[in-house]
Structures are given as C-alpha cells and as structure tokens.
Amino acid sequence: MNDVKARRKMRNVTRLSEIGEFPLIARLVRALPTEDGVTVGPGDDCAVVECDGATLLLTCDAAIEGIHFRREWAGAEAIGWKSGAAALSDIAAMGGRPRFMLITLACPPEEDVAFLEALYHGLAAVAARCGAVIVGGDTARSPSGVMVDIMIVGEAAGPRILRRTGARPGNLLAVTGRPGQSAAALIALQRGMDPGELAQAHFHPVPRILEGQWLAAREGVHAMIDLSDGLLQDAGHLAEAAWMAVDVDPDRIPISDAMRRLVEAAGEDPAAVALAGGEDYELILAVDPADFDAMQGAFQDRFEVPLTAVGNFTAEWQGARVRGAAPEKAGYDHFKG
Amino acid sequence: MNDVKARRKMRNVTRLSEIGEFPLIARLVRALPTEDGVTVGPGDDCAVVECDGATLLLTCDAAIEGIHFRREWAGAEAIGWKSGAAALSDIAAMGGRPRFMLITLACPPEEDVAFLEALYHGLAAVAARCGAVIVGGDTARSPSGVMVDIMIVGEAAGPRILRRTGARPGNLLAVTGRPGQSAAALIALQRGMDPGELAQAHFHPVPRILEGQWLAAREGVHAMIDLSDGLLQDAGHLAEAAWMAVDVDPDRIPISDAMRRLVEAAGEDPAAVALAGGEDYELILAVDPADFDAMQGAFQDRFEVPLTAVGNFTAEWQGARVRGAAPEKAGYDHFKG
Numbered sequence: 001m002n003d004v005k006a007r008r009k010m011r012n013v014t015r016l017s018e019i020g021e022f023p024l025i026a027r028l029v030r031a032l033p034t035e036d037g038v039t040v041g042p043g044d045d046c047a048v049v050e051c052d053g054a055t056l057l058l059t060c061d062a063a064i065e066g067i068h069f070r071r072e073w074a075g076a077e078a079i080g081w082k083s084g085a086a087a088l089s090d091i092a093a094m095g096g097r098p099r100f101m102l103i104t105l106a107c108p109p110e111e112d113v114a115f116l117e118a119l120y121h122g123l124a125a126v127a128a129r130c131g132a133v134i135v136g137g138d139t140a141r142s143p144s145g146v147m148v149d150i151m152i153v154g155e156a157a158g159p160r161i162l163r164r165t166g167a168r169p170g171n172l173l174a175v176t177g178r179p180g181q182s183a184a185a186l187i188a189l190q191r192g193m194d195p196g197e198l199a200q201a202h203f204h205p206v207p208r209i210l211e212g213q214w215l216a217a218r219e220g221v222h223a224m225i226d227l228s229d230g231l232l233q234d235a236g237h238l239a240e241a242a243w244m245a246v247d248v249d250p251d252r253i254p255i256s257d258a259m260r261r262l263v264e265a266a267g268e269d270p271a272a273v274a275l276a277g278g279e280d281y282e283l284i285l286a287v288d289p290a291d292f293d294a295m296q297g298a299f300q301d302r303f304e305v306p307l308t309a310v311g312n313f314t315a316e317w318q319g320a321r322v323r324g325a326a327p328e329k330a331g332y333d334h335f336k337g
Numbered sequence: 338m339n340d341v342k343a344r345r346k347m348r349n350v351t352r353l354s355e356i357g358e359f360p361l362i363a364r365l366v367r368a369l370p371t372e373d374g375v376t377v378g379p380g381d382d383c384a385v386v387e388c389d390g391a392t393l394l395l396t397c398d399a400a401i402e403g404i405h406f407r408r409e410w411a412g413a414e415a416i417g418w419k420s421g422a423a424a425l426s427d428i429a430a431m432g433g434r435p436r437f438m439l440i441t442l443a444c445p446p447e448e449d450v451a452f453l454e455a456l457y458h459g460l461a462a463v464a465a466r467c468g469a470v471i472v473g474g475d476t477a478r479s480p481s482g483v484m485v486d487i488m489i490v491g492e493a494a495g496p497r498i499l500r501r502t503g504a505r506p507g508n509l510l511a512v513t514g515r516p517g518q519s520a521a522a523l524i525a526l527q528r529g530m531d532p533g534e535l536a537q538a539h540f541h542p543v544p545r546i547l548e549g550q551w552l553a554a555r556e557g558v559h560a561m562i563d564l565s566d567g568l569l570q571d572a573g574h575l576a577e578a579a580w581m582a583v584d585v586d587p588d589r590i591p592i593s594d595a596m597r598r599l600v601e602a603a604g605e606d607p608a609a610v611a612l613a614g615g616e617d618y619e620l621i622l623a624v625d626p627a628d629f630d631a632m633q634g635a636f637q638d639r640f641e642v643p644l645t646a647v648g649n650f651t652a653e654w655q656g657a658r659v660r661g662a663a664p665e666k667a668g669y670d671h672f673k674g
Contacts, residue, residue: 016444029471037437104441104486109352109355109673136383155388214670
C-alpha cells in the first residue's frame with residue numbers, strides 16, 4: 001500500500017470510481033423527502049409531477065466537452081442538435097409532449113463566440129423539430145471546455161404516461177426504427193470512411209416524439225425507454241425495473257443494407273453494432289404479444305418506420321442475455337468507465 | 338501583433354471575453370422562436386410559461402467549482418445550500434412558489450462520495466426550507482471539479498407575477514433585510530476573523546420566498562429582483578429594464594451593529610460593502626411612494642424583517658448612481674471579469 005492509498009484509507013474516503021454511477025444515485029436520493037405532487041421521482045426517464053393542476057414531465061441532461069462530445073468529431077451545430085435530442089428523447093420515452101427548454105451554457109472566456117452561436121442554433125433547431133421552444137437558461141464561466149445542460153418541461157400528451165417499470169413475463173421486446181446506425185456512422189468516421197446516408201442518424205438524430213405518444217396510448221404497451229446506452233444495455237434497464245430478465249436475438253434486429261455494407265467494410269459485425277451502439281434515440285418497449293401484430297402494422301402505416309420484435313421478457317433469470325447467453329461485457333459506467 | 342493574434346484575426350474569431358456575458362446572451366436568444374404559451378422569455382429572473390393550463394415559473398442556475406465556489410471557503414453542505422438558495426431566490430424575485438427541483442451533478446471519477454452526499458444534503462435542505470422537493474436530475478463525469486446545475490419549476494402564488502421591468506419615475510427603491518452581510522462574513526473569513534452571527538448569511542442564506550409572494554401581491558410594487566450581484570448592480574438592472582436610472586443613498590441602507598463592527602475591524606467601509614456585496618438573496622423593488630409607508634409597517638409586522646427605502650428611480654439619466662455620482666467600477670462580468 002503506497003502513501004496516497006494509506007492516507008485515503010486512514011481518512012476513510014470512498015472515491016466515486018469505487019462505487020460507480022448507479023450506487024451514487026441511490027445514495028444521493030435515498031434521504032430525499034417526497035410529497036403528494038410527485039407521481040414519478042428519481043429513477044425513470046423523466047420525473048412526473050402535478051403542478052398547479054397540470055401533469056408535467058421534467059428531465060435534464062448534461063453534455064460535457066471531452067466526455068460526451070469532442071469537436072474533432074462533430075461541428076458545433078451538430079453538437080447542439082445531438083445534446084438537445086438526448087434530452088428531448090427522455091420525454092419521448094414516456095410518451096410526453098416536450099414544451100419548454102432551459103439551457104445552461106458554461107464555457108471559458110476564450111471560447112469562440114461563433115462556436116457558441118452555432119451550438120445554440122443546433123439546440124434551437126432540434127427543439128423546434130420536436131415542438132419545443134427555448135425560454136431561458138443560465139450562462140456561466142467554466143474552468144475549461146464547454147458544458148451544456150438541458151432541462152425540459154413537457155406535458156402529458158394523453159391519459160397515459162409510460163414508465164420503464166411494467167414489463168411482464170412473456171412480453172415481447174420491440175424496437176422502433178433501425179438501431180445501431182449512429183454507432184455505424186461513427187465507426188465509419190473513425191476509419192476515414194464516408195458514412196453516407198447514416199450521417200443523419202449520427203449528427204441529427206430525431207427523437208421519436210410522436211411515435212412515443214402513439215405507443216403510450218396503446219394498452220398493450222407495458223413499459224418503454226429510449227435507446228441512449230445501446231439496445232442490450234437499455235433492454236436490461238427495462239428488465240431490471242420489472243425485476244425480470246430479457247433475452248435478445250440479434251438476428252431479428254432490422255439492419256439496413258447501407259449499415260450492413262458500411263460496418264462490414266470496416267471489419268465489424270453489424271449485429272454486434274446494432275446490439276451495443278448507443279445514441280440512436282429509438283424507443284424500446286415491452287409489448288403484450290397478443291397485441292403486437294396489429295400494432296406493428298398500424299405503426300408502420302402511421303410513421304413509415306419499422307416496429308420489430310427483437311426479444312422476450314422472462315422471469316426465469318435476471319438481467320439481459322443474448323440468445324440465452326450472458327453478454328461478455330457489462331454496461332458502461334460513466335464513473336468506472 | 339504576435340502570431341497567435343494574427344492567426345485569430347485571419348480566421349475572424351471573436352472570443353467571448355471580447356464581448357462579455359450580456360452581449361453573448363443577446364446573440365444567443367435573438368433568433369429564438371417563441372409561441373403563445375411563453376409569457377416571459379429570456380431576460381428576467383425566471384421564464385413564465387403556460388403549460389397544460391398551469392402558469393409555471395422556470396429557472397436554472399449553475400454553480401461551478403473554482404468559479405462560483407471553492408471548497409477551502411465552505412464545506413460541502415454549505416456549498417449545496419448556497420447553490421440551491423441562488424436558484425430558489427430567482428423564484429422569490431417574481432413572487433412565485435418553488436415546487437420541484439432537478440439537479441445535474443458533474444464530477445470527476447476520483448471525487449469523494451461523502452463530499453457529494455453532503456453537497457446534495459445541503460441542496461435538499463434548502464429546498465425543504467423553501468417548500469420544494471428534488472424530483473430528479475442527471476449525473477455526469479466532468480474533466481475536473483464539481484459542477485452543479487439546479488433547475489426549478491415553480492408556480493404562481495397569486496394572480497400577479499412580478500417582473501424586473503415596470504419601475505416608474507418617482508418610485509422608491511426598497512430593500513428587504515440588511516444587504517451586505519454575506520460579503521461582510523466573507524471579508525472576515527478571508528482575514529481569519531470569526532464572522533459570528535453573520536456566518537448564517539454567508540453559509541446558509543434563506544431566499545425570501547414568502548416575502549416575495551407578499552410583495553408581489555401589493556399593487557404599489559411595480560418591479561422586483563433578487564440581490565445576487567450586489568445592491569448597486571442589481572438596482573441598475575431594475576433601472577435598465579425600465580429604460581431609467583436609479584440613485585442610491587448608501588447612508589439609508591440598514592446595517593446591523595455586528596456587521597458594522599466586523600467590517601470596520603477589517604479596515605473596510607460598511608456602506609461600501611452593503612452597496613457592492615453580492616449573494617445576499619434579499620429582494621429589491623420599485624415601489625410607489627404613496628404606498629410605501631403602510632407597506633413598510635405591515636411587512637415588518639408580518640416578517641420581522643426591515644423593508645427600507647434606499648433610493649429613487651428617475652428618468653433624468655440612465656444607469657445606477659450613488660447620491661447622483663456614477664460609481665467608479667462597472668458591474669462584474671463573468672467572462673470579462
């Protein structure tokens with residue numbers, strides 16, 4: 001034991017990296033009081049509260065330079081769009097309607113004003129695309145790098161707000177669109193290849209706002225979450241929230257020809273990218289199999305986007321598996337990294 | 338012109354430090370769309386919106402290590418309390434009722450978990466003191482230092498929401514409590530002196546939530562703002578928002594015996610500290626002089642806190658003056674500072 005470690009031990013200091021993100025959150029929120037107006041507290045995509053007679057969905061999402069984005073990989077406008085999309089997608093995941101955004105923007109004094117304007121333009125553009133407006137925020141000085149924090153107030157779009165808890169044994173795991181396209185584009189960019197039509201999925205992902213509202217209105221949908229960390233990890237969150245397991249079949253994930261060609265040309269496995277790739281902002285849901293076929297056709301007709309069953313929920317074990325086998329790598333942790 | 342400057346010039350880059358905070362905000366928000374639901378957009382203490390039939394006050398406020406706080410000067414619990422108080426005070430400044438808070442907490446992986454827990458405890462404590470609850474948030478990794486961003490949803494407490502615009506020529510400038518106590522305590526701490534009873538004002542300031550609601554309900558009050566940057570600067574904001582001027586008389590600012598003794602022992606001028614010291618979270622307001630005397634007595638009776646006229650609004654010039662003379666130093670700018 002070296003000196004530093006010995007000193008820490010004596011002072012009884014626990015570093016965040018020793019416990020990780022989810023135990024930290026559990027420690028922070030365990031002593032929080034609550035009140036009658038709080039329908040959903042910490043732990044879901046949004047908090048849901050009753051305020052002055054209204055049902056509100058509240059969420060916030062930070063994007064920090066060097067952690068969540070690097071300017072070598074994306075222009076300022078795309079960084080703003082992607083950061084806003086990540087936050088707006090949390091409202092989509094519960095079937096809500098985003099209305100108002102506050103933006104906290106922290107940066108060093110030597111920052112280029114044009115970069116900040118372009119980033120803000122991207123934020124305003126994705127807000128407008130999703131029916132929301134920026135109504136205020138805060139500007140602050142940061143010691144280094146740009147930090148954006150996005151807070152959204154949404155409202156219930158119908159009588160039902162869909163939580164991540166609620167999946168039942170025998171439910172199907174369904175996914176909107178074609179997951180993995182953002183990750184596939186990134187793989188191409190990192191290898192100096194042209195991502196072609198997948199660039200849109202990476203630089204300008206569009207949160208599934210109307211799709212989320214439509215799905216939340218269907219009785220056969222029992223739980224929903226957006227794809228931010230990757231299909232397998234987020235499916236695990238749905239399972240875990242219901243004290244269950246989920247078994248994913250990668251062969252059933254819809255993969256476009258363009259993505260397959262690009263990922264194979266880069267020497268990677270398209271199914272693995274579809275399973276692990278994050279930042280797609282598609283939705284995944286737990287659906288009653290008796291309702292799925294009719295829902296699938298109606299969804300495709302309404303949005304011209306596929307809705308595909310890619311796995312099953314079961315109470316027979318815990319966690320997320322791939323065709324019955326535990327995946328090699330556990331989920332990403334921001335602090336254990 | 339050295340090489341770096343020449344290169345910048347060629348690339349036509351404008352650094353944030355060249356334009357400062359308020360011109361940055363003006364550039365960011367100028368192209369923002371708006372909609373019918375937005376009653377007050379960027380530029381006041383809170384945004385005010387109509388959402389699902391409710392009138393909401395929305396605000397966010399960031400506190401960044403090394404910029405807004407240093408752990409040598411305050412413990413984690415006090416850092417959390419002060420950060421939360423700054424945000425809650427924005428709701429007080431419009432006469433609103435704070436209800437729900439979201440907390441974004443960014444920190445490096447090596448951060449001490451006990452520090453984060455104590456900081457969060459301070460946030461939850463000041464929220465409870467003001468009648469609000471924490472309902473969610475985000476945790477993220479930062480490259481260095483702790484960053485807290487606090488977002489608050491409040492509701493209108495009565496029929497009237499008080500803006501910072503609205504001061505009229507001939508109005509009195511009034512202040513709640515005894516401004517400058519937080520700054521006086523800091524002066525003492527920096528000199529190794531015991532701040533005594535002023536420690537509370539510095540480490541655990543209590544936002545004037547109920548006082549703000551009471552004042553917003555009085556017809557004679559025309560505009561209000563909270564004291565975060567210092568009496569003179571914030572009075573200037575009230576004047577500027579009404580395209581007017583304000584003249585402050587430092588001799589009329591109520592200064593406690595404890596503050597006078599402490600500041601004089603430190604070799605400083607108590608009136609100057611009362612005029613310039615920030616982070617008090619008292620309220621300043623523009624009041625019709627015909628209503629002031631009755632209001633002053635009733636306020637004192639209700640809250641056991643003084644309400645004092647310390648200046649006058651006038652249309653004869655622009656900006657903030659001290660007994661008719663322009664102050665030596667312009668206001669603090671986060672990016673030029």
